[in-house]
Amino acid sequence: MPLDAPTLNSLGLPKPPSETRVVVAMSGGVDSSVVAAMLAEEGYDVVGVTLQLYDHGAALAKKGACCAGIDIHDARRVAEQMGFPHYVLDYENIFRDAVIDEFAESYLGGATPVPCIRCNERVKFKDLLETAKDLDADCMATGHYIQRMVGDQGAELHSAADANRDQSYFLFSTTPEQLDYLRFPLGHLKSKAETRELAAKYGLSVADKPDSQDICFVPDGNYASVIEKLRPGAAEPGEIVHADGRVLGEHRGVIHYTIGQRRGLGIGGLTEPLYVVKLDVDNKQVIVGPKEMLATRKVPVREINWLGDAPFTSREEWHLSVKVRSTRPPREAIVRPISETEAEVELVVAEEGVSPGQACVFYDPDSSRIFGGGWIWRGY
CATH class of the missing domain: 3.40.50.620 (HUPs)
Incomplete structure (x- = not known):
């Protein structure tokens, strides 16, 4: 100096x-x-x-x-x-x-x-x-x-x-x-x-x-009650459907369910535990299935904010750690840029309950640095 x-x-x-x-x-x-x-x-x-x-x-x-x-x-x-x-x-x-x-x-x-x-x-x-x-x-x-x-x-x-x-x-x-x-x-x-x-x-x-x-x-933490106040009449009932097509029951509104949910489904008497694996809003259906259906390796991400030194698209792939839920530790992943603001994230080990609307945050696996991240969406 x-x-x-x-x-x-x-x-x-x-x-x-x-x-x-x-x-x-x-x-x-x-x-x-x-x-x-x-x-x-x-x-x-x-x-x-x-x-x-x-x-x-x-x-x-x-x-x-x-x-x-x-x-x-x-x-x-x-x-x-x-x-x-x-x-x-x-x-x-x-x-x-x-x-x-x-x-x-x-x-x-x-x-x-x-x-x-x-x-x-x-x-x-x-x-x-x-x-x-x-x-x-x-x-x-x-x-x-x-x-x-x-x-x-x-x-x-x-x-x-x-x-x-x-x-x-x-x-x-x-x-x-x-x-x-x-x-x-x-x-x-x-x-x-x-x-x-x-x-x-x-x-x-x-x-x-x-x-x-x-x-x-x-x-x-009652999201559904807030949504009902903000959007009266939003909780329309529909069917709870097994991934194999069987109708198992009725629900009181898709807004009451989240990906990965097991409890409170109201479909007892089954021989296997079932989880919410998809929310089909257009058809008012809550899709359920076995736990293994929650496992995800390919995660589409958009609205990316990149904080690395080199441009995001300067490489075909980045080997980073990513966090797909705030409560989970970063996991090893390969991030492949599609554009400056979109990417496909491939998790080395599948994660359960990856949900659209959550963030996917990028971390340097060798230091405490954060390289930004983006928003998980439904896919291509």
Whole structure:
């Protein structure tokens, strides 16, 4: 480094913390609160922003969900305590248009959507990020458990140090341009306990606040009830059909079933356990079959966001690890580009319950780096 080169601060920017404005996306939980308090204590010009994503008095909201009424209050208390400004932005219409409506349509189409990814992609890392720039912030920080590292060709996305808290599956669609501007101060921590210790150190009222569970606008994980509220009359009954063509019973709506489901099918008295292997929305049929029918090796993926150094289509195939469900570890796979945004993923070992609407996230098998990913769809 040249002798006259400016010293980088802890956020990798070439000026003192006091001259560095950081917008912190504050959900009201312990993670983002610790990020804001930590940066404020280090002397950064912190601005806290909380998004109201839906009417917190409406039926869709629930106690303990992020971005609901109590969480806005908690975020404001942290800002007052640490002495930095805090703003609440009404993103209800944006959230409904960009996330909730697609969630409903995807579910009605027989897919299993992941709205948290769309929220990061279309709301937090798009509209909120632009708002941060409008506030003349030098960067935006969040409480996500993921790491941003600087490589030879710029900012890279890496898994969190704590594999149990890693949120890379939900952040694969972060673009290189967004990654330049974002910061994730908690990604290096080894456990959630360290985060709570920091919250206690700063005397934050949210230090012992439970983590939010499920999707913020889905009470108790009951997707079908939310879809019925959003799209009245969507739950039309139909047949439960064995893969061999036998009609085994009736269902009360395709929206009540997911690929891989075994329990709650209402078709007892069979000699073999059966699983949902396909949802035929057009014919209102739930197709069931033996467990081996769930095994999948070829996975079509589109809307790919590529984070590798070389262009995605510069090779005929990439040998990577991929994750096809947020709760599963990465598995060895061959990724064959079809275009810059489409690929066929071949799993070396078949996975069960691969479902349209889920993400397929790409990982470097030899490091913690994330190479992006895409969305699983029905196929060719």
